[in-house]
Amino acid sequence: MHPSMPRPTTTATDLPPVCARRPHAPILRRLRMVAAKLAAPAVLCASALLVDVAASAHPGGHGDRQIRFPDVPGALTLVVDLHTHSVFSDGSVWPDLRVEEAVRDGLDAVAITEHLEYQPHADDIPHPDRNRAYLIAVEEAAKAGADLLVIHGSEITRRMPVGHANAIFLEDSNPLLRDDPLEVFREAARQGGFNFLNHPHWVGQRDDGVARLEPIHEQLIEEGLLHGIEVTNDLTFSSEALAIALQHDLTILGTSDIHGLVDWQYEIPQGGHRPVTLVFAAERSEAGIEQALRAGRTVAWMNDLLVGREEHLAPLLAASLVVESAHYRRGAVLDVTVRNRGSARITARTADSDLLYSGGPLVVFEPLAETTLQLKTGARSPRFELELEVLSALVEPEKHPRLVLSGETTAEAEGD
Numbered sequence: 001m002h003p004s005m006p007r008p009t010t011t012a013t014d015l016p017p018v019c020a021r022r023p024h025a026p027i028l029r030r031l032r033m034v035a036a037k038l039a040a041p042a043v044l045c046a047s048a049l050l051v052d053v054a055a056s057a058h059p060g061g062h063g064d065r066q067i068r069f070p071d072v073p074g075a076l077t078l079v080v081d082l083h084t085h086s087v088f089s090d091g092s093v094w095p096d097l098r099v100e101e102a103v104r105d106g107l108d109a110v111a112i113t114e115h116l117e118y119q120p121h122a123d124d125i126p127h128p129d130r131n132r133a134y135l136i137a138v139e140e141a142a143k144a145g146a147d148l149l150v151i152h153g154s155e156i157t158r159r160m161p162v163g164h165a166n167a168i169f170l171e172d173s174n175p176l177l178r179d180d181p182l183e184v185f186r187e188a189a190r191q192g193g194f195n196f197l198n199h200p201h202w203v204g205q206r207d208d209g210v211a212r213l214e215p216i217h218e219q220l221i222e223e224g225l226l227h228g229i230e231v232t233n234d235l236t237f238s239s240e241a242l243a244i245a246l247q248h249d250l251t252i253l254g255t256s257d258i259h260g261l262v263d264w265q266y267e268i269p270q271g272g273h274r275p276v277t278l279v280f281a282a283e284r285s286e287a288g289i290e291q292a293l294r295a296g297r298t299v300a301w302m303n304d305l306l307v308g309r310e311e312h313l314a315p316l317l318a319a320s321l322v323v324e325s326a327h328y329r330r331g332a333v334l335d336v337t338v339r340n341r342g343s344a345r346i347t348a349r350t351a352d353s354d355l356l357y358s359g360g361p362l363v364v365f366e367p368l369a370e371t372t373l374q375l376k377t378g379a380r381s382p383r384f385e386l387e388l389e390v391l392s393a394l395v396e397p398e399k400h401p402r403l404v405l406s407g408e409t410t411a412e413a414e415g416d
């Protein structure tokens with residue numbers, strides 16, 4: 001999307017439509033999934049007391065804003081933003097700031113994806129070499145000694161029916177400057193590119209805000225030239241894009257598409273975060289990320305919402321919520337202390353609303369913090385099990401995953 005008003009350009013071959021600056025979105029009032037409709041959820045289990053995987057460390061010394069999620073069995077959980085802009089297309093900052101923001105946010109990787117055809121700053125920054133923003137970002141990351149992977153991308157920027165798409169892991173962006181959009185995707189694929197549809201629901205190109213595929217997208221999928229789709233972009237989510245991803249076996253992605261400053265757009269000082277994709281990779285490298293993306297091993301995270309295939313979201317939730325203790329202090333009311341080891345605030349509903357002694361049927365696990373629930377277990381029991389429906393996560397449109405917290409209990413002597 002384009003938060004700034006596009007200005008006339010002499011280089012664009014097919015301009016994106018004009019769009020106005022989006023209103024500043026207050027993060028604290030943003031969508032919470034609490035009110036989301038409920039439908040037959042999937043079941044997943046966590047033997048919580050047995051899980052002992054350290055949360056991923058994100059060195060860099062930027063404190064609370066660092067995005068952290070625990071690794072999952074068999075894979076590292078990498079945090080990536082695959083869609084960003086600088087002044088080399090219609091962004092407002094030099095590429096070095098994209099690098100510094102990414103380091104501050106604790107990202108493992110950031111892709112620089114300037115619009116190929118849309119160059120509103122061309123009079124001031126001619127940009128004859130479309131690789132330039134990426135190369136500057138790589139240089140800056142090396143100069144700063146940043147522990148950050150910088151990925152080479154470009155945004156294919158066409159009117160509908162093609163719309164906007166990113167190609168990443170490119171060797172050279174310049175050969176992508178072609179008239180025929182099919183040829184652009186083919187060239188990207190020849191270079192080993194991973195191509196994904198950007199904000200297919202964007203009101204700038206879809207009046208109704210509803211994502212749908214055009215025949216050319218279906219052709220791209222058939223030819224193996226389209227590999228992923230953004231289900232969240234900036235502060236928007238598209239349930240239709242999620243359905244398309246599942247139906248056509250496209251990788252589920254969430255990106256910032258940042259043009260201005262991450263701190264302002266996502267209110268980082270107030271506790272906000274940039275939207276990202278969590279990638280479950282065998283190794284922390286560009287090759288590891290690419291392999292995981294091609295295998296569809298991702299979860300998108302925007303505001304409090306986590307979106308992914310059940311096979312990837314379930315292990316992430318199980319690794320995130322860990323039972324620290326389950327203790328009877330008085331009677332048969334069990335204090336269950338749960339640590340949330342991820343940066344996502346997780347809102348869940350108990351399957352049995354009579355079970356909670358304190359609080360209502362909704363439970364909120366604050367990020368990187370402990371929460372203690374009190375359960376009425378009827379009689380003291382050596383084990384407990386608590387089934388939750390995770391309302392702040394989606395595995396399909398309108399389908400939430402289930403999570404079972406369980407473990408051994410300890411007890412103080414009766415009658416104290």
Ligand code: ZN
Nearest residue numbers: 001083155257
């Ligand atoms: Zn963009």
